[in-house]
Amino acid sequence: MISKINLAEKFAKLDAHWSPRVVGALDDAYLAKIAKLKGSFTWHQHDHEDELFLVISGQLIIELEDQKLTLGPGEMVVIPAGVMHNPIAEEECHVLVFEKKSTAHTGSKTLAATKSLDDQLRPI
Amino acid sequence: MISKINLAEKFAKLDAHWSPRVVGALDDAYLAKIAKLKGSFTWHQHDHEDELFLVISGQLIIELEDQKLTLGPGEMVVIPAGVMHNPIAEEECHVLVFEKKSTAHTGSKTLAATKSLDDQLRPI
Structure with missing residues (x-):
């Protein structure tokens, strides 16, 4: 079924x-994930993996080193591997994310906010 | 940029x-694609690739051999590799599809309706 x-x-x-x-x-290689965002996340990069964000509701700002993207519902962006980025949601924003199973939540750094793959895989 | x-x-x-x-x-491995659907497509399967459909607007019916799925906006499904399926849209439906770059449009069969990867890659 x-x-x-x-x-x-x-x-x-x-x-x-x-x-x-x-x-x-x-x-078993790529994952579709949902996330609720509010506030500023953290500057990070995924050294070897592209990351796709699709906004479902609300507004997502993605700060890049030399530009700033503002996405509304029905807008998506691919952040290429190796590009530093910082997602920000001034109000609550719902996003769908597509990325490799191997992609680490906060990229090349581990923080208190970092969610493990096991945590993300908990059934919902 | x-x-x-x-x-x-x-x-x-x-x-x-x-x-x-x-x-x-x-x-360079997975693609996000958009498609407008109307009518019945064709029964097919992708032998080695899963396929994800997310409905953006309208209603998508996916016939499977032993069940039928009906998806509205904001609903998605992953059709596992090897599973025969036939997408149907009684009225125009807009979908976002995620699949491997190698995934053939009509799976293991080639039809007049089959779109090549080059066709799908034309800038839009």
């Missing part, structure tokens, strides 16, 4: 900001 | 049904 995933139902169950949860997997 | 992608603007430029166009790439 194959089940569909209703993103609104999943977002309603998310209990914390900046704590992505996996809602789908492709080929 | 990194640019955001506005899906509504891209969908407005799509000129044909069942003709996916690439709007983003991850690690």
